[in-house]
Amino acid sequence: MIRKIVDGVYNVGAIDWERTLFDEIVDLPQGTSYNAYIIMGDEKIALIDTVELEKVDQLLSNLEELGIERIDYIVSNHAEQDHSGSIPILLEKYPMAKVVTNAKCKEFEKDLLHIDDDKFIVIKEGETLDLGGKTLRFVMTPWVHWPETMATFLIEDKIAFTCDFFGSHAATTHTFAEQYDRIYHEAKRYYAEIMMPFRQIIVRNIKKIEELAPAIIAPSHGPVYSNPEFIINAYKEWISEETKNEVLIAYVSMHGSTKKMVDYLVDSLARRNVQVKVRDLIHSNLGEIAIDLVDVTTIIIATPTMLAGPHPSAVYLAYIVNALKPKAKVIGIMGSYGWGGRTVDILKANLGALRVEILEPLLVKGLPKKEDYERIEEFAEMIAEKHRKLGVMK
Numbered sequence: 001m002i003r004k005i006v007d008g009v010y011n012v013g014a015i016d017w018e019r020t021l022f023d024e025i026v027d028l029p030q031g032t033s034y035n036a037y038i039i040m041g042d043e044k045i046a047l048i049d050t051v052e053l054e055k056v057d058q059l060l061s062n063l064e065e066l067g068i069e070r071i072d073y074i075v076s077n078h079a080e081q082d083h084s085g086s087i088p089i090l091l092e093k094y095p096m097a098k099v100v101t102n103a104k105c106k107e108f109e110k111d112l113l114h115i116d117d118d119k120f121i122v123i124k125e126g127e128t129l130d131l132g133g134k135t136l137r138f139v140m141t142p143w144v145h146w147p148e149t150m151a152t153f154l155i156e157d158k159i160a161f162t163c164d165f166f167g168s169h170a171a172t173t174h175t176f177a178e179q180y181d182r183i184y185h186e187a188k189r190y191y192a193e194i195m196m197p198f199r200q201i202i203v204r205n206i207k208k209i210e211e212l213a214p215a216i217i218a219p220s221h222g223p224v225y226s227n228p229e230f231i232i233n234a235y236k237e238w239i240s241e242e243t244k245n246e247v248l249i250a251y252v253s254m255h256g257s258t259k260k261m262v263d264y265l266v267d268s269l270a271r272r273n274v275q276v277k278v279r280d281l282i283h284s285n286l287g288e289i290a291i292d293l294v295d296v297t298t299i300i301i302a303t304p305t306m307l308a309g310p311h312p313s314a315v316y317l318a319y320i321v322n323a324l325k326p327k328a329k330v331i332g333i334m335g336s337y338g339w340g341g342r343t344v345d346i347l348k349a350n351l352g353a354l355r356v357e358i359l360e361p362l363l364v365k366g367l368p369k370k371e372d373y374e375r376i377e378e379f380a381e382m383i384a385e386k387h388r389k390l391g392v393m394k
Contacts, residue, residue, distance in 0.1 A: 002062050003175040005216065005224060006157050008040040008134065012047075012062035013220075014055035017171045022082075026193050027287045030186055031171025034082055035220045037161055038068060039154060041131025046073040046100075048152055048161045049220050053085035060093065070094055073121070073129065075136065076101040077163035078149045079108035083220050088113055100129065102140065104148035128155075139212070141165055141205040143198045151209065158215035164194065165205065166231045168222030177223040177230070185291075186222065187231060191238055192290035197325045199239040206235055243297040243327055245275055245392040247383060250289060251302035252281045252311045257336035257367050258304050264373055265300070265334070268380030274387060281313040286320070293326040297392050298383055301347060305337035305363075309346045318350035325353060330386050332379070334362040357386070 003011040013036035020028050034051035036059055045068065051059045063071075071094040076084055079101075087109065091097055099109070100121045109115050123129070129136040135155045142149060144165040152161040168177075168186040177183040195202060209217070210232065217225040217232075225231050247269055253259035266276050277292050293299070299321060303314035310318075314335075321331075331354070333347050344361045351358070362379045364372045387393045 001173065002066055005037065005159065005175070005218060009154065009157060009159065010038050010066060011035050011175070011218075011224070012038050012059060012066060013049075014051045014058035015171050015173070016052070016055060022169065025286070026169070027285055028169050029285075029287070030169060030182065032169040032221055033171055035218065035222075037218060038063065038066065039131060039134055039136070041134040043132030044072040044130075045070060046075055046129070046131055046136065047071050047090070048075045049077055049083045049163060050074065050086035050090060052082045053089070056086040056089050059086060060089075071097045072131075073098055073100045075152050075161075076105055076109065077152060077161065077220070078146060079105045079112060080146060080164075081112060083163060084109055084113060087115060091115070091119060102138070102148060102150055105150070108148055139208055141208060143201040144205055145194050145198055153212050153214070158213065159218055160209055160212055160214040160216070160228070161218045161220075162209065163220045165209070165219065166217050166225065166235065167219035170222040172223060174223050177225045178227060180223050183223065184234065187234060188238065188294060189287045189291050190221065191235065192294050192324070193287055196238075196290070196294065197323060199325075199327070202235065202239050206232060206239075238294050241327055243329060243390070243392055244295045245273075245387055245394065246277060246296040247274055247298040247300060248277045248279065248289075248292045248296045249300040249302060250279045250281055250284075250314075250317050252304070252313045253302075254304050254306065254311070257364065258302050258334075261334055261336065261362075261364060261368055261372075261376060262302050264368070264376050265380055268377050269383065272380060272384040273393065274380075274384050281311075281317055289317070290320075290324060293321065293324060293328065296326070296328050297387055297390060298330040298332065299326070299328050300332040300334060303335045303343065303347075305335065305341040305343045308341035310335070310343045315346065315350060318347050322351050322353045328354075329356060329390055330359060330383065331356050332359040332362065332383065334379070336364050336366065336368070338366065359383070
């Protein structure tokens with residue numbers, strides 16, 4: 001399927017309706033796309049990024065349908081294989097083509113794809129490439145989300161090709177994001193799962209994109225933004241240090257004791273006007289938990305003690321939270337135990353990269369008793385007081 005962006009610029013990438021998992025961890029409830037953009041100048045033709053190798057036939061078919069008989073440049077914004085994987089096939093099909101990218105990306109692609117050194121043209125920040133009536137400018141945007149990532153700006157049409165930056169995993173025939181009613185949710189999911197660990201670096205890279213004053217933002221996953229302010233403003237909200245008056249309670253309960261504690265804590269927080277999101281770790285989608293993490297002020301991990309430590313699902317969550325580095329300010333640990341163990345120590349060890357306040361743990365032996373519920377009330381009041389001091393309670 002070919003989708004026109006503006007005159008002389010087309011999305012010739014592939015839609016992947018069937019893919020349900022990305023990087024063997026990220027759920028894709030809406031599938032995904034691998035956008036590749038052909039730019040036809042008066043003298044030269046450039047392809048911006050390619051597609052996952054298994055979808056190269058879609059890309060080649062689209063190029064053939066569009067009547068592309070030659071490609072002069074393959075601009076590679078990012079070395080990850082869902083965008084670069086088809087480059088060797090394209091170089092066989094169009095042997096005169098050169099791969100245009102930065103020095104770090106070149107080295108990655110030599111390792112990942114075994115592309116010969118002489119097939120590359122290495123560019124630097126701010127350099128341009130004239131296609132004849134259409135000029136490309138290269139903008140380095142490192143760590144969104146690899147160290148070599150960059151964006152390509154089509155000066156005449158004011159299109160910023162940002163690769164993963166501002167993307168969304170969404171298989172859709174809609175060309176523009178404004179036509180896709182789930183775009184905010186899927187873009188936030190994408191940010192939460194992939195970009196959130198780099199939010200402080202993204203602050204600088206957003207400024208670089210804004211300075212271009214793009215009329216269109218064309219990422220390499222999901223639809224294109226003909227209203228760039230929409231996605232830029234969303235990112236500014238997500239990366240800001242501001243959090244909401246929300247607590248995420250992520251729990252697992254084997255025999256019901258921890259669940260009773262969670263249910264009581266939810267009611268106690270609600271009575272104090274603290275909003276709560278609850279996720280059962282056994283049945284919840286990791287992507288939805290990641291979205292929850294974007295805005296919350298407090299994260300509570302609730303787990304029984306199993307074999308002298310936390311339930312494996314709670315350990316996994318702690319590891320993911322530690323890796324995603326949300327802007328939450330407070331973390332609490334609670335749960336039930338039988339005879340003892342190292343639940344708190346193990347969870348804390350898996351949260352070491354976070355700059356948060358870790359509350360005094362709330363552990364109950366067996367089923368919670370009257371005095372335990374009183375402790376949960378105190379725990380809820382302590383959380384509410386933290387929210388008041390942080391200024392997130394309106």
